[in-house]
Amino acid sequence: MQLNANIPGGPLAQKWDRHRFELKLVNPANKRKFNIIVVGTGLAGGSAAASLAELGYNVKSFCIQDTPRRAHSIAAQGGINAAKNYQNEGDSIWRLFYDTVKGGDFRAREANVYRLAQISNEIIDQCVAQGVPFARDYGGLLANRSFGGAQVSRTFYARGQTGQQLLLGAYSALMRQVAQGRVTMFPRREMLDIVVIDGQARGIIVRNLITGETERHAADAVVMCTGGYGNVFFLSTNAMASNVTAAYRAHKKGALFANPCFTQIHPTCIPVHGTYQSKLTLMSESLRNDGRVWVPLKPGDDRRPGDIPEDERDYYLENKYPSFGNLVPRDVASRNSKEQCDKSKGVGETHLAVYLDFKDAIQRDGRDVIEKKYGNLFQMYEKITAENPYETPMMIYPAVHYTMGGLWVDYNLMSSVPGLFVLGEANFSDHGANRLGASALMQGLADGYFVIPYTIGGYLAGTPLKPVNTDHYEFKDADTAVNEMTRKLLDINGSRTVDDFHRELGMIMWDYCGMARNNDGLAKARGMIQKLREKFWRDVTIPGQGVDFNQSLERAGRVADFLEFAELMILDALERQESCGGHFNEGFQTDENEALRDDDNFCHVSAWEHRGAGEEPVMHKEPLVFENVKLTQRSYK
Amino acid sequence: MTKTINLTLKIWRQSGPGSKGRLETYIANTISTDMSFLEMLDVVNEQLTLDGKEPIAFDYDCREGICGQCGCVVNGRPHGPENGTTLCQLHMRHFSDGDTIFVEPFRARAFKIVKDLVIDRSPLDKIIQAGGYISASTGGCQDANAILIPQDTAEKAMDAAACIGCGACVAACPNASAMLFVSAKVSHLVLLPQGRPEAAQRVVSMLKTMDELCFGNCSNERECEAECPKEISIINIARMNREYIKAGIASTVQ
Ligand SMILES: Cc1cc2nc3c(=O)[nH]c(=O)nc-3n(C[C@H](O)[C@H](O)[C@H](O)COP(=O)(O)OP(=O)(O)OC[C@H]3O[C@@H](n4cnc5c(N)ncnc54)[C@H](O)[C@@H]3O)c2cc1C
Ligand code: FES
Numbered sequence: 001m002q003l004n005a006n007i008p009g010g011p012l013a014q015k016w017d018r019h020r021f022e023l024k025l026v027n028p029a030n031k032r033k034f035n036i037i038v039v040g041t042g043l044a045g046g047s048a049a050a051s052l053a054e055l056g057y058n059v060k061s062f063c064i065q066d067t068p069r070r071a072h073s074i075a076a077q078g079g080i081n082a083a084k085n086y087q088n089e090g091d092s093i094w095r096l097f098y099d100t101v102k103g104g105d106f107r108a109r110e111a112n113v114y115r116l117a118q119i120s121n122e123i124i125d126q127c128v129a130q131g132v133p134f135a136r137d138y139g140g141l142l143a144n145r146s147f148g149g150a151q152v153s154r155t156f157y158a159r160g161q162t163g164q165q166l167l168l169g170a171y172s173a174l175m176r177q178v179a180q181g182r183v184t185m186f187p188r189r190e191m192l193d194i195v196v197i198d199g200q201a202r203g204i205i206v207r208n209l210i211t212g213e214t215e216r217h218a219a220d221a222v223v224m225c226t227g228g229y230g231n232v233f234f235l236s237t238n239a240m241a242s243n244v245t246a247a248y249r250a251h252k253k254g255a256l257f258a259n260p261c262f263t264q265i266h267p268t269c270i271p272v273h274g275t276y277q278s279k280l281t282l283m284s285e286s287l288r289n290d291g292r293v294w295v296p297l298k299p300g301d302d303r304r305p306g307d308i309p310e311d312e313r314d315y316y317l318e319n320k321y322p323s324f325g326n327l328v329p330r331d332v333a334s335r336n337s338k339e340q341c342d343k344s345k346g347v348g349e350t351h352l353a354v355y356l357d358f359k360d361a362i363q364r365d366g367r368d369v370i371e372k373k374y375g376n377l378f379q380m381y382e383k384i385t386a387e388n389p390y391e392t393p394m395m396i397y398p399a400v401h402y403t404m405g406g407l408w409v410d411y412n413l414m415s416s417v418p419g420l421f422v423l424g425e426a427n428f429s430d431h432g433a434n435r436l437g438a439s440a441l442m443q444g445l446a447d448g449y450f451v452i453p454y455t456i457g458g459y460l461a462g463t464p465l466k467p468v469n470t471d472h473y474e475f476k477d478a479d480t481a482v483n484e485m486t487r488k489l490l491d492i493n494g495s496r497t498v499d500d501f502h503r504e505l506g507m508i509m510w511d512y513c514g515m516a517r518n519n520d521g522l523a524k525a526r527g528m529i530q531k532l533r534e535k536f537w538r539d540v541t542i543p544g545q546g547v548d549f550n551q552s553l554e555r556a557g558r559v560a561d562f563l564e565f566a567e568l569m570i571l572d573a574l575e576r577q578e579s580c581g582g583h584f585n586e587g588f589q590t591d592e593n594e595a596l597r598d599d600d601n602f603c604h605v606s607a608w609e610h611r612g613a614g615e616e617p618v619m620h621k622e623p624l625v626f627e628n629v630k631l632t633q634r635s636y637k
Numbered sequence: 638m639t640k641t642i643n644l645t646l647k648i649w650r651q652s653g654p655g656s657k658g659r660l661e662t663y664i665a666n667t668i669s670t671d672m673s674f675l676e677m678l679d680v681v682n683e684q685l686t687l688d689g690k691e692p693i694a695f696d697y698d699c700r701e702g703i704c705g706q707c708g709c710v711v712n713g714r715p716h717g718p719e720n721g722t723t724l725c726q727l728h729m730r731h732f733s734d735g736d737t738i739f740v741e742p743f744r745a746r747a748f749k750i751v752k753d754l755v756i757d758r759s760p761l762d763k764i765i766q767a768g769g770y771i772s773a774s775t776g777g778c779q780d781a782n783a784i785l786i787p788q789d790t791a792e793k794a795m796d797a798a799a800c801i802g803c804g805a806c807v808a809a810c811p812n813a814s815a816m817l818f819v820s821a822k823v824s825h826l827v828l829l830p831q832g833r834p835e836a837a838q839r840v841v842s843m844l845k846t847m848d849e850l851c852f853g854n855c856s857n858e859r860e861c862e863a864e865c866p867k868e869i870s871i872i873n874i875a876r877m878n879r880e881y882i883k884a885g886i887a888s889t890v891q
Contacts, residue, residue: 129778140785172770
């Protein structure tokens with residue numbers, strides 16, 4: 001298979017303009033003749049569905065939650081980046097582009113990232129016009145803050161609820177289109193397969209989560225915006241319904257999966273505190289603007305934080321990285337927390353935590369100022385832990401947060417299946433091996449508001465599409481297969497619950513494919529996953545019926561896919577014999593324990609092809625060509 | 638330090654919208670006080686599953702108090718006894734050993750029960766469709782800093798925009814009114830200069846739709862404000878009423 005990223009020619013800064021000019025247009029009067037399915041209503045899907053409908057296309061929009069407004073994007077806290085340079089600090093499109101490529105440890109496509117930086121400014125304009133109440137300075141201008149991996153303040157925010165406000169913006173645009181009859185909403189639906197006819201994506205099979213019945217939907221193109229797969233680790237900061245199912249089933253129908261092993265472990269989350277725990281809670285990275293990270297200098301020091309004098313504390317990030325300090329990128333911060341805990345300097349009951357201390361900031365700026373910036377985060381922390389962070393330092397530990405890997409897409413955001421487009425966290429496109437904070441919201445909205453409206457037009461205008469309907473045998477077969485799988489799951493009647501299997505899988509992934517990996521561990525994990533999968537299909541128990549509201553069955557389907565997909569992550573991690581960004585193989589590190597890349601052999605995207613059950617997947621390489629930035633050892637000292 | 642408690646639960650079970658529901662009793666022993674309420678229900682469900690019984694259906698997604706998908710009436714109060722807290726953020730440390738806890742779905746004429754504790758809140762989406770937006774299609778917007786918005790105004794808009802659309806206000810209201818929900822959206826948008834042009838039409842259309850969808854009227858009971866997990870203020874209802882009156886005047890002048 002030949003992978004063509006379809007990157008336009010010409011100088012970097014002109015590629016997007018030129019490409020938009022070269023893309024074919026759909027005549028405005030013809031747009032209503034095209035049906036587009038958009039799966040997912042997060043920032044990517046919500047913005048895409050609304051924008052496509054505004055252009056005149058017929059859109060069907062699907063999501064798992066009871067309303068589109070609840071997509072996982074709602075939980076994003078810290079902010080969204082843009083290259084506005086409102087703070088006059090020397091920011092620019094080029095700097096945002098460079099920071100993102102470098103932050104991703106040089107494993108992303110230059111052209112995509114540059115386009116993202118270019119579009120970033122328009123996103124802020126759009127959101128303000130929709131009524132997103134971003135934070136403002138006293139004079140009424142927009143306020144900014146800094147995020148990790150950047151030395152400028154380019155992050156726009158709405159308290160600690162930026163994702164919520166951006167999503168409500170996209171959701172309101174979507175509701176407006178529903179009212180106008182241009183979008184039909186299908187909430188409480190789970191996509192369980194795509195339908196490919198004559199090599200083109202022409203529809204989907206969904207399960208109606210209320211009735212349990214399957215439904216067939218046909219279209220001229222399918223846009224998948226189904227989010228990330230962090231829940232393969234069981235515990236993560238993702239919402240409970242976040243899954244790999246949509247992406248993985250599309251993968252089984254021919255869409256290549258790129259860089260599955262690139263996962264982001266976020267440094268500042270509330271530590272794990274019990275076996276019953278169902279998810280982990282993020283404490284926004286923005287807290288590192290004012291919080292100082294430290295551990296006791298002496299291993300095993302169990303005194304209360306207030307009893308440890310200044311000179312017996314190790315502010316390890318500030319000491320090790322004087323120029324970025326507490327604002328190093330996430331992968332670096334997470335690895336350093338782990339290193340401190342490995343040296344027995346971890347704090348709290350489990351010793352798997354470090355302090356994030358606001359004492360100095362409160363002394364410097366006053367409690368009011370800190371409360372205004374982070375009040376809701378402090379409150380959330382206190383609710384969960386019953387400790388008051390204004391008085392005692394927070395305890396934090398890294399947790400799975402985001403997945404840079406995803407379905408492979410070209411510059412048009414089209415997957416290797418023609419007519420199947422993938423947007424937002426579900427694709428692999430812009431963040432390389434590590435995503436910088438406040439860049440996922442930017443990417444989701446860039447993809448949905450400002451990329452797909454043009455590129456899908458190019459596809460629809462330039463591709464012959466035969467009329468199809470849902471009686472086509474491909475629809476029938478896919479529908480039958482989905483129901484068959486449901487029946488198989490319900491028939492097992494074993495002795496362990498779905499969550500029990502999921503938790504065990506999560507432990508394997510965390511221990512062997514988490515913050516640090518090595519070849520022996522990965523090889524071992526592969527065997528463990530295969531065994532666990534086999535046990536699952538023999539011994540899981542799922543109560544209730546298929547044609548009913550059945551949450552155990554929903555979860556079972558997702559876990560079944562995670563159990564297959566986890567192995568692909570392991571394979572990908574094993575294949576990439578280097579360290580880069582979030583993929584840290586202990587066999588490849590610098591003298592200072594930083595990730596050691598191998599640009600000669602691994603400067604590529606690994607795109608995996610599914611070859612059928614029981615067959616080894618095949619890896620295709622898309623070489624990454626850097627014409628505008630020089631590949632360097634990332635340094636944040 | 639972690640403590641455990643033993644509880645008796647009385648939980649509403651109902652197999653579907655048309656069927657009859659009833660309260661059933663469950664025993665939940667050795668519940669860690671660090672658990673969230675939903676994690677406690679998870680533990681009960683795991684046991685039910687292993688016993689070959691159908692687990693309790695309840696809604697959730699983010700489990701951090703922002704998506705608005707969770708919510709039940711716990712001991713008579715939507716989202717339970719703690720103010721300003723969604724059910725997923727309610728921790729078991731607020732209960733005592735030996736407590737009996739009643740768990741029921743949000744009840745309102747406009748919300749149908751789907752199953753057990755799961756309800757259909759789609760009427761709230763319909764209210765938003767009636768005008769809870771600013772008509773700014775994608776593209777061609779002016780620079781974000783072109784219109785200054787005083788910090789105080791932006792903060793007030795944000796206070797209203799913090800609504801998570803969970804429906805607790807409706808469940809709390811003796812009239813099952815959605816006034817707090819509607820007024821939060823109306824206030825958020827009307828406070829901002831971008832939202833002014835459509836102000837009159839928006840408030841009239843959203844309130845009309847609210848009525849059509851069988852939500853009740855506001856009689857100043859203030860229960861909504863007391864139960865709102867995001868502590869949205871009823872000042873918003875006063876602001877909406879002013880907007881509604883203004884809209885009426887504007888239409889008679891025309
Ligand atoms: C706690 C937290 C805080 C974050 N904070 C920030 C931040 O401050 N800044 C930042 O830039 N990024 C942040 N991120 C990352 C960012 O929020 C996500 O990457 C981004 O929102 C993903 O958006 P999306 O539209 O791609 O997918 P999502 O928002 O995950 O939406 C997925 C959609 O797909 C639907 N779906 C999924 N599977 C199916 C299926 N099988 N069938 C039908 N529908 C399906 C879901 O219902 C949902 O509507 C944060 C992430 C977390 C977890
Ligand atoms: S689960 Fe999201 S608010 Fe409770």
